[in-house]
Amino acid sequence: MSTVVAGGGPVRSALAPGRGVAVLRLVRRRLLWAAPLMGLISLAVFALAAASPTDAAAAFLGARDEFTGGAARAGVEQIVAGTHWAEAWWRWASGLVGGDLGVSTSARMPVADVVAARLPWTLLLMVLGLAVGAAAAVPLALLAARRPHGLLARVLTSGLWALSAVPSFLVAMGLMAVLALALGWLPTGGLTDPGAPVTIGQVARHLVLPVLSVALGQLPWITLHLHRAVTAQLRSPATEAARLRGVPERRVLARHVLPTAAVPTLAIAGARLPEVVAGSVLVEEVFSWPGLGQSLVKAALAQDFALLAACTVLLSAVAVLGGLLADLCLVRIDPRTDPDAL
């Protein structure tokens, strides 16, 4: 364990001897766990999708379902639902070993192509949304925590509770109505203007509203968690001690309050990461954002085993990595954390 931090003294240095090895052990342990976990999850996805009450052929046909003569339906069913799920999983898993993710029945193209085309856009949206939400949450949480029973804090927390109850698509529609339609500042959707090439400038302009929607969805819980932790920390003996030693308030906040208060928030953030990705579906839908969310929903409704499994494994990987990342941050921020116990 490193030394207790004193106000103006040297900051916690890099990891103490022995801790680096422990961190590597943590990473290796988590990654080793991940492989069988993914296998089990994909197996469960195939089994659950097969047991789900959706009809693969009807979903595949969509509106054409109603016009499909009985004799033609058999052919369609053979193609989209002709294999038992266990056999389908075995095929999928053995293909995966050889680097083949299979063919998506709902997208009518190789799963690898679907994921490659859409995943970057989802990640871009999510990471930016989360980053913006977190960046806005810090000053808000500090503001509210300065006077926890003041008017500002009460308005802010109740406003955030209300915001957290608003579905993300409503937030998105509201932002679109105000910023795009009424004021005309920003485009209403898509990746670029119709027909424009994909340039950073175009994408950036079209990214603003979706990112804001995602950020507003994340802002309440980050702020509220952070607010609670900061409030407690502001009045903790360690902080009081620092103040008594004459450490300026800004330094107290930056060194003593925020890092400690970030610990529980980070722990939750790692666990919430997959939820953030999955929650992108509606925002992507409203803004015609070409992410993976739309494909995921379609795949689930259509019993599109290959795409569904690929998406789920990806999401699980994000969860595992998110958890790992959060824990690594914890180890970094909080010297009392024992990597071997995580």
Added chain:
Amino acid sequence: MHLHPHLRRPVAVVALGLAVLVAAGCSAAVPGQGTADDPATTLRLAETGEYDTLHPLEYPLGITSKLYDSLVRVGAHGVLEPGLATAMPEPDESLTSWTVTLREGVTFSDGSAFDAQDVVAVFDAVRDPAVGSWMAADYAMVEQVTAVDATTVRFDLAYPYAGLPARLTLGIPASEALGGDVVGSALASEPVGTGPYVLAEWRKGESMTLRAREGWWGGTPQVQTIHLAFVSDENARAQRLRAGEVDGAQLSPRVAAQVAGADGLELVANASGDYRAIPLPVTLPFFADPAVRVAVNLGTDRQAMIDGILAGHGTAVATPFTPAQGDAYEPSATFAHDPAAAGALLDGAGWAVGADGVRAKDGVPFAFTVMYFAEDTLRRDIAQAFASDLAALGIDVALEGVDRRYAVTAMDQKAFVLGGGDMPYDPDAQAYRQLHSDFAGFDEDDAYSNPSGYADPQVDSLLAAARTEPDPDARAALYRELQTVLVANPPTVTVFALEHTYVARGLDAWDGIEPVLEPHEHGVAWGPWFNVQEWTRR
């Protein structure tokens, strides 16, 4: 507030990560062509959703009609006209052998030549169960397709069939590109057709760009570029229209009426064969009696539904036939809204109003359920209006929003708001499977065909006579007679045929815009844009 020194490095890492993500995102999409499009020859349209596929064996009569040509095509007012055929298909006297002569010198977008082998290949594929085309059953009459020579194809049928030309509207891909079943075939995303446009770019999940094909056999289209943005949310579509980001979109009648008139936007409505009907399952005790089915039809206020649900954009019909079908439509075969006559018919049939206000006979209450697809608000509105019309007659209708999987299992016990009219260009395709007793038996795998379980020998014989009648006038007369039989013994409450409504701007810059009869399929491949390849600049 300065950052904690140890928090600086993560910030840099995050920033770097974002830069990589942006770069990856940008490179993941095929870069645009780079050249600025001339707004005078470019259309920007918002489509109701992304296309599942561009395979012509999965997606007929849609955007694929820009990429593929067919032997016979849908022309102005929904009249069939030769496409890749030099003239309309010629039947022999028995209507069992049809000969088609093909255009010469036509090439596919990959440069290969179009000939009879391509026609044979696609019509073999559509009938092959292993290919998995949902239209396979629609080609049951075709026994063999033969390339007589490079420019002549013969269709030999299993039975005489007068409605074949409407089935030759199938898009024709290069035979080499067909490649296996509809899921695995590259045609789903890489079309190879002879059509007036080629796919320039498909940004999955977002948009698609079509470009005019130089030297298309019909003349290089003057509308050079079509951008299609996929916007499934109707409000978002209306908002993008008003913001001027797109020039046209399909909207429901009410939203279209709100949007049109301002911002240079005008409303365009096309008639369609797209009808909605409520089958009356004859397995239910009350619907066994034709008089009761007539009464329910008389009790339905179709015009109120059209005015209330469709803002007037619909045509009241009594059968699957619509006025847009010309000579085959019988104008007198309609139902007036006459609740008094309906009540009298129900009384006469023994369904008397009980103390609770609900009709009953021999202790059986006149109560049944109408199902609708839960996600389909139009069908929900129809079901609600129908239930309230019938409540006024003393009939108790329960409503049930269902999913597709459940609907097909219950259709013999519950009524259902049915959609019809996927192929309105021939009366046989529009009506046969809905009315013929061959499809009366309940089968979950074919639940949408004749969902009432209806059987009328006179209807059967008229349907059979009409599909084998070579003379067009005599054939139309048979269909008109059929409709008079249907209103005396109705299988369904057929409510209305929709008008598909679109909102567009800038149409006055073009000549050649024509109305068309639309099928159930809709979207920006239809509306004023259905013949965009033929528009000329004013």
